[in-house]
Amino acid sequence: MYDFVVIGGGSGGLACAKEASQLGQKVAVLDFVKPSTQGTKWGLGGTCVNVGCIPKKLIHQAALLGHSIQDAKYYGWNIPSDITHSWESMCDNVQNYVRSLNWGHRVQLKDKNVEYINAVGTLVDKHTVKTVDGKGKERLLSTDNIVIAVGGRPRLPDIPGALQYSITSDDLFWMTKPPGKTLVVGASYIALECGGFLTGLGFDTTVMVRSILLRGFDQQMANHIGDYMSNNGTKFLRECIPTEIKKTSTGQYSVTYSDKNKNTHNDMFDTVLMAVGRNAVTGSVNLENIGVELDTTSKKVIGGYKNNSERSSIDNIYAIGDVLYNKPELTPVAIKAGKLLAQRLFNNQTQAMDYQNVPTTVFTPIEYGCVGLSEESAVEKFGEENLEIYHAFYKPLEYAMVTERDVSQCYIKLICERQSPHTVLGLHLLGPNAGEVIQGFSVAVRNGISYEGIINTVGIHPTCAEEIVKLNISKRSGLDPTVTGC
Amino acid sequence: MVAEVSVEGYEAYKKAAEENKSKLVFALFCGSVNANGESWCPDCVTAAPVIADNLKHAPKDSVFIHCGVGGRDFWKDQNNVFRKDPVLKLKSVPTLLKIGHPQRLEEAQCAKPEMVKMLLEED
Numbered sequence: 198m199y200d201f202v203v204i205g206g207g208s209g210g211l212a213c214a215k216e217a218s219q220l221g222q223k224v225a226v227l228d229f230v231k232p233s234t235q236g237t238k239w240g241l242g243g244t245c246v247n248v249g250c251i252p253k254k255l256i257h258q259a260a261l262l263g264h265s266i267q268d269a270k271y272y273g274w275n276i277p278s279d280i281t282h283s284w285e286s287m288c289d290n291v292q293n294y295v296r297s298l299n300w301g302h303r304v305q306l307k308d309k310n311v312e313y314i315n316a317v318g319t320l321v322d323k324h325t326v327k328t329v330d331g332k333g334k335e336r337l338l339s340t341d342n343i344v345i346a347v348g349g350r351p352r353l354p355d356i357p358g359a360l361q362y363s364i365t366s367d368d369l370f371w372m373t374k375p376p377g378k379t380l381v382v383g384a385s386y387i388a389l390e391c392g393g394f395l396t397g398l399g400f401d402t403t404v405m406v407r408s409i410l411l412r413g414f415d416q417q418m419a420n421h422i423g424d425y426m427s428n429n430g431t432k433f434l435r436e437c438i439p440t441e442i443k444k445t446s447t448g449q450y451s452v453t454y455s456d457k458n459k460n461t462h463n464d465m466f467d468t469v470l471m472a473v474g475r476n477a478v479t480g481s482v483n484l485e486n487i488g489v490e491l492d493t494t495s496k497k498v499i500g501g502y503k504n505n506s507e508r509s510s511i512d513n514i515y516a517i518g519d520v521l522y523n524k525p526e527l528t529p530v531a532i533k534a535g536k537l538l539a540q541r542l543f544n545n546q547t548q549a550m551d552y553q554n555v556p557t558t559v560f561t562p563i564e565y566g567c568v569g570l571s572e573e574s575a576v577e578k579f580g581e582e583n584l585e586i587y588h589a590f591y592k593p594l595e596y597a598m599v600t601e602r603d604v605s606q607c608y609i610k611l612i613c614e615r616q617s618p619h620t621v622l623g624l625h626l627l628g629p630n631a632g633e634v635i636q637g638f639s640v641a642v643r644n645g646i647s648y649e650g651i652i653n654t655v656g657i658h659p660t661c662a663e664e665i666v667k668l669n670i671s672k673r674s675g676l677d678p679t680v681t682g683c
Numbered sequence: 684m685v686a687e688v689s690v691e692g693y694e695a696y697k698k699a700a701e702e703n704k705s706k707l708v709f710a711l712f713c714g715s716v717n718a719n720g721e722s723w724c725p726d727c728v729t730a731a732p733v734i735a736d737n738l739k740h741a742p743k744d745s746v747f748i749h750c751g752v753g754g755r756d757f758w759k760d761q762n763n764v765f766r767k768d769p770v771l772k773l774k775s776v777p778t779l780l781k782i783g784h785p786q787r788l789e790e791a792q793c794a795k796p797e798m799v800k801m802l803l804e805e806d
Contacts, residue, residue, distance in 0.1 A: 297785035304788070307797050 199223050199340040201542075202326050204318040204482060207243020209518035209531025210346030211302060215309045216539035224311045225338060227318040227328055231478075233367035234353065234360055240299030241313070244348055244519070245528040247295055252370035253390055255291050257560045260397025264562075271598045282398055284375035291370060320483045323511050342542060345489075345498055345509070345516040346535070347482060349475035349526070354382070358442030362450050363469040366391065376400055377467030380452055382439055384410045386559045388472035389422060393562040396431040403432040403464075405439060405454065411559070415571035417610070418625050425563040425606040425627075437462075442469055477520045489514055497522035506550055507538050525555050556639035558632035563606055566635030568642045569623035575612045585619065585648070587611040587668040591680040593629055594659045607661070611651065611668050619648035626665070634662040685741035689749040691715060693764040696750045700782060707745040708782040709803065711793070712765065712773055714758060715751030723755040727777045730793035734779065737796060741803040752776055 203214040206228025214226040230247075232238045239247035263282060270276050306313045316328035316336070326338045351365035366387055369376070377400060381392040384406040392404040404426075411419035427433055436457040443451045449465045456462065477497045485491055490499045490510040498516035502508045506524070507515045515538055518531030533550060540546035556568035575584055588610045596602035612623040621642050626635055641650065656663030670678045690699050700708060711734060714724030722728050741747060752758050752765050758776060765773040771780070779788040779802060786802045793799065 293785065300785045300787070303801060304792065304798060307795065307801060308792075 199225050199338055201225075201342050201344070201539075202318070202338055202340040203227065203344045203346055204326065205243070205344075205346035205348055205518070205520075206241050206302070206313070207346060207348045207518060207531065208245045208528040209348075209535040210243070210344065211241075211306070212532040213344055213346065213517060213535030213539050214311045215305065216536045217543055218309050218311045220539060220543040222539075222543055225314055225340075226306065226311055227314045227316055227326070229315060229317045229331070231317075231350075233350075233365065235364050235368045237368045237371045239371070240296065241302045241315075242295075242299055246298050246302070248367050248370055250528055251298065252291050252295060253366075253394075254560055255294070256287065256370065256394045256398075257390065259287050260394040260562065263397055263399070268596070268599045268602065271600075284398070285373070288370065288372065295370075317481055319481060320487050320489075320514075323487055323513060341513060343514045344535070344538070345479070345482060345484065345514065345520055346518050346531070347478045348519045349477050351471065352474045352476045353471050354439065354473055356440055356442070358444075358450075359439075359471060362442045362444055363471045365471050369470060372468075376470075378465070379403070379468040379470055380405060380439075380450075380464070380466040381470045381472055383472035383474070384408070384412070385472055385474065386411060386414075386561075388470075389426065389561050390559065391470055391472060392431050393426055393560075396426070396429065397562055401432075402430075403434060403466075405434045405437050407438050408436065413571075414559070414565075415567065415573065415610070415623070415625050417572060418565055418567070418608070418627060421606040421608055421627055422559070422561050422563060422565055425603065426561065428603050428605075429562060439469075475519070475526070479520060484509075484514075487511065492522045495522060500524075505541075506552065507534055524552055525557070527555065527557055530555055551643075554639065554643045556635050556642075558635060560632070563627050564629065564631035565625070565627050566631030567623065567625045568635055568639040569621065570612060571623060571625075572610065572612060575622050579614065579622070583615050584622070585613045585615045586672040587613065587648070587670060588672055588678045589664055589668055589670060589680050590678055591628070591661065591664040593661050595629065609664055609668060611648070611665065613648040621646050621648060621651065624665070626661075628661050630661065634665070637662075638665060684743055685709075685738055685745045685747045687738070687747045687749065689751075691751045692753060693768070696748065699746075699748050699750075703746040703748075707742060708748060709741060709745060710748040710750055710780045710782055712750050712752050712771075712776055712778045712780075714755065714776050715753050717754075724776050726790050726794070729791075730777045730779075730799075733794050733796050734799055737799040737803055740800050742805050 200222035201217045201224045203210045203226040206226050214224050218224040228241050230238055314328055316330040319327045321327050328336045351367055353359045379395050379400055379402050381388050381404045392402050395402040410423045437454045439452055439454045441453040445451050450469050451465055453463050479496045488511050492499055497520055498509050499522045500506050500516055502510055507517055509516055517534045519526040537548055537550050554569050558566040590608050592604045596604050607628040610625040614620045624638055651666055654666045656666045670676045688699050690696050713727035714722050716722045765771055775789045777793045779793050788798055788802055
């Protein structure tokens with residue numbers, strides 16, 4: 198008999214399980230990694246640790262370092278011209294680091310007295326979870342409460358060859374040989390990040406985009422990212438969709454695709470990476486049969502019952518993380534929601550998860566950090582006439598002496614209410630270390646900072662972040678937003 | 684049954700590890716005992732019976748190296764060979780390692796039966 202069974206050992210599930218156990222509950226967490234379509238497997242910790250944020254950021258850093266080596270010439274370093282990069286040694290180190298995190302999670306669960314069960318969990322009824330391990334051994338767990346934290350997995354387009362020949366982000370970070378000439382299909386942040394770092398590592402990379410970049414994100418910023426990437430070596434095929442992948446006798450993949458005029462084209466690639474979206478993996482949990490309401494298209498758990506964002510239509514069943522319908526799919530969101538849920542259930546706390554003003558960063562070669570509303574959402578919600586949008590194109594000092602560095606997309610946009618007190622609705626930053634900069638500003642935005650609150654703050658010179666507190670040109674004024682000098 | 688090997692000092696450890704490199708090797712690093720059998724490292728003393736009890740969980744054909752890292756003064760030198768070794772990178776004693784894998788337990792963790800069992804068992 199358990200108090201609390203968490204299905205899914207990703208960031209959210211683990212945080213929630215540990216918090217509940219610390220509050221004296223008897224807790225089990227179930228995690229079982231079904232191999233990817235290409236057979237890739239990994240350990241405890243979920244997407245972020247194994248096939249998401251962590252390996253992605255490390256490889257992004259590898260690409261940034263390559264750029265820095267080139268910049269270093271301008272700073273007096275004698276750089277040999279024959280510098281090469283080893284995909285194998287990078288991935289070896291990334292994988293060893295990820296494995297150490299897997300182990301660290303297992304140690305923490307033991308330390309916090311959470312039972313880890315390496316098995317798939319299926320609901321038998323609202324208080325019974327059946328577990329099936331890798332050897333087919335079954336167990337029935339009785340529990341008061343259940344948390345669904347099974348997350349999502351990449352989706353493949355339904356075209357001939359995709360299942361057999363394409364890889365996804367589940368496989369990329371665990372590849373043992375370099376990807377070579379790569380086609381990335383998709384325009385999500387995952388597609389652009391992967392396309393960006395592969396270009397940065399020197400691979401011939403093409404991103405195939407069906408319609409717009411970064412759906413749901415501010416489109417002016419998204420298009421700046423596309424421009425930056427195009428100007429810095431990533432090829433784009435716009436308004437194209439793949440129709441078939443075939444393997445050739447040389448081991449390469451022949452990809453057929455059609456453009457907006459329905460004309461058919463073909464090209465050869467060493468690797469085809471699909472990044473067209475992710476599906477919630479609720480399929481094996483048997484949720485609908487016991488009455489948990491799922492969104493019909495996404496198969497995500499609908500929360501919000503009894504005024505509780507994480508509570509499903511069944512009283513004692515909750516959902517957190519990527520599997521919760523209509524909430525941001527971000528590790529820190531899942532962790533915070535999971536901890537708060539445990540505190541409400543087992544410690545008489547009342548604090549709900551605040552899903553508003555969640556900051557995030559897209560780690561494309563030019564990083565994009567944002568918090569709050571996109572310009573499109575702000576216009577829709579408040580009307581253009583009720584907004585004042587400040588913006589600036591700026592030049593990071595670290596690139597000032599590096600003539601080949603392209604800074605034309607280093608840009609900031611601050612969206613404020615036009616009426617006093619000029620509350621900040623959204624902040625968007627393109628440039629180096631955008632994540633580091635936006636994290637701090639997100640504290641202010643979350644706490645209702647006004648435009649004056651931002652610009653009355655003294656900057657730190659010389660930094661990129663100071664350009665935010667110096668913002669003074671509004672879009673409405675039509676003045677040139679290019680920052681010059683100090 | 685796991686084969687136990689006891690060694691004293693870094694060179695002896697390296698030799699034992701090299702001799703068994705084709706096998707799965709676990710290594711426990713503890714403060715060395717003096718002529719009277721007394722250890723300067725209380726955590727090592729606490730961990731010893733817990734580890735002994737759980738050795739039965741180690742895969743057969745594996746090797747378990749008990750290594751004394753030396754006296755207290757030698758160990759406390761922040762530049763000693765155990766700390767500087769790029770694979771071992773020891774920070775504390777006792778440390779229990781699965782060589783070539785990320786599995787590592789340090790100090791009080793080595794006295795927790797569940798954690799020791801988890802490290803020694805096959806994945």
